[in-house]
Amino acid sequence: MTQSPAVRTPGSPGPVRLGERAARAVTAELARHQSSKTALLVGAEPESALLAATVDTLLPGDTLTVVPAAGTPAGALREHVAAQGRWVADRVRVVDSPAEADPADLVVVAEPLTGTAEEARATLDALAKNLADGGLLTVAVPAPPGRTAGAAAELDRQSALFGVGTDLVLRNRPPVRVHRLRFTAAEVAGAARLTPAYRTSSVPLTRGMHIDSNGLAAAGIAVGLAALTRLARPKSRLWLLPALAAAPVAAFFRDPERDVPTDPAAVVAAADGKVLSVERLRDERFGDGEFLRIAVFLSVLDVHVNRVPVAGKVVDYFVADGGFANAMTPDAEHNVAAYTVLDTERGTVVVAQRTGLIARRIVQRAPVGALLARGERLGLIRFGSRTDVYLPADAVQPLVGPGDRVLGGSSVIARWR
Incomplete structure (x- = not known):
């Protein structure tokens, strides 16, 4: 029997539909996987924007299994898939229930959850059984208060335990919050097969420029x-x-698109600005080895969106207390700073977002457990600041020096040896 994950209670406002922008957010994790992947879409309808967006993410080596929504005959969905042509039909299989599907790298819930907390928990527990080791479950929930009977609160709780990213999509009726959950640890090597994530809460002004x-x-x-x-x-x-x-x-708060180098040995800048220093040092918080630290100063005129210098997995995040000295002075070494620690195939890499004289607010959007692609947006610092990158000293060759100008996500600051 076909089962829909979106359980609605009597008196609820009715089904919540995902428009094109929300569908793009829900399928973002599918789109960024550049290697062969297996996906499962649960609760799909033939003409839905989400089904179309999911099919658009498919690459030649991918496979997609689709479970129809409640009330949608599996035969109608099979006819719709067949009508898309041989290329799609060869990669998409329609089954009656999730129990018939093989374990998938990514599971997508097509309908936002609107029921009670208990119903949402039961849905997540059931779908987690369809995930392969390290797999990711993506689900949406209405964002406005009162649009669910407890599902939104349950998704917030699940995100606190297993979340590796959320996104708020305002341009949907009603707005929805997309949650990405990972219940088992992912391999670090998977980060190298990703492209930078699409972030729907950045508003596009032109094709190459967004506003955070x-x-x-x-x-x-x-x-x-x-x-x-x-x-x-x-x-x-x-x-x-x-x-x-x-x-x-x-x-x-401008957020330009950047061309990230494809060279696997390249380490890119974490921020726009001027290189202040390139030095070797030790920091016992990150391990016993010696690190090469490249510090970049961001003036109020620079882009303040920070990016990930290398592909890796977030394994730790902490904030160190301190002052608010001018970011260009040596005293900035003791400013308030947020440290994102990455596990990579080459060793530990750290990005430090430091406050400055005016900058007092650090935004970091990569929870522990998240896999990040090289050049992916990490967060931002408001109004003038400094961003440091710590690299294993003996494993890299620096390519910049004090006074050089760099662009976050684009300029190569070092190369793996």
């Missing part, structure tokens, strides 16, 4: 202050100050 969601929030605050000032003092022109600041504030 933090920028939209900051610009919105500036516009709100302008409106309040205009209402409070209608004869004054003070409202122009926050109004005119909105555009520069949003521009600070």
Whole structure:
């Protein structure tokens, strides 16, 4: 019997549909796998945006198993798949229930969960049995309060335990939050087969330029202050100050697309800016070996989105207390800093996001357990700061020196020996 994972309770607002943007977020993990993969899509409908987006991610060596949604005949879904042509039909198999599917590298739930916490937990437990070791389960849930009978809270709980990433998709009716869960550890080698993840909360301005969601929030605050000032003092022109600041504030959070080098030996910059120092040192927090640290200063004019210098798996993340000295001075060594520790095929690599004189807010979006591709977005630091990359000293050859300008995710700062 066909079973749908989206269990709805009496009196609920009804089914939640995933539009094209939400479908792209749900299938993002499928799209970034560049090696052969096996996928399972549960609860699909023939004309759904999610089925189309899933099929679009398929590569020649991939296989996809599809389970119809409740009320959708398997025969109708098979006819729809066959109509897509021989290439799709050879890679897509339709079954009546998840129990008929083989273990998959990635499992995608086609319908957002809207039932109770217990029902959501039962659905996740059942689908976890379809995951191969290190496999990933992707599921969406309505984001607005009151749209579920407890499923949203349960997904938040599951993410705290097993989550390796979430994404909020505002451009869906209603908005949905996409959760990516991994219940067993993934191999580090898998990171090298990934491309940088697509992030839906960055708003595209042009094909090559986005604005980070933090920028939209900051610009919105500036516009709100302008409106309040205009209402409070209608004869004054003070409202122009926050109004005119909105555009520069949003521009600070610009997030350009970058061409990441394909050379497997390349180590890319973690941030835009000027190289402050290249030095060998030891840090017992990361191991007994010696590290090569490349420090980059970001002015207020630089792009402040940080990127991953090498492919790897996040194995630790911690924040060290300190001050807020000018990021260009030696005292910045003791500033507040967030450390993301990566396990890679070449050893331990660390990215340190340091605050500065003005920068007081660090955003890090890669939870422990996540696999990150080289050049993938890691987070950002607000308003002037410094980003350090720690590399195994004897395993790399530095290619930059103090005073050089680098671009995050694009400039090669070192090469593996």
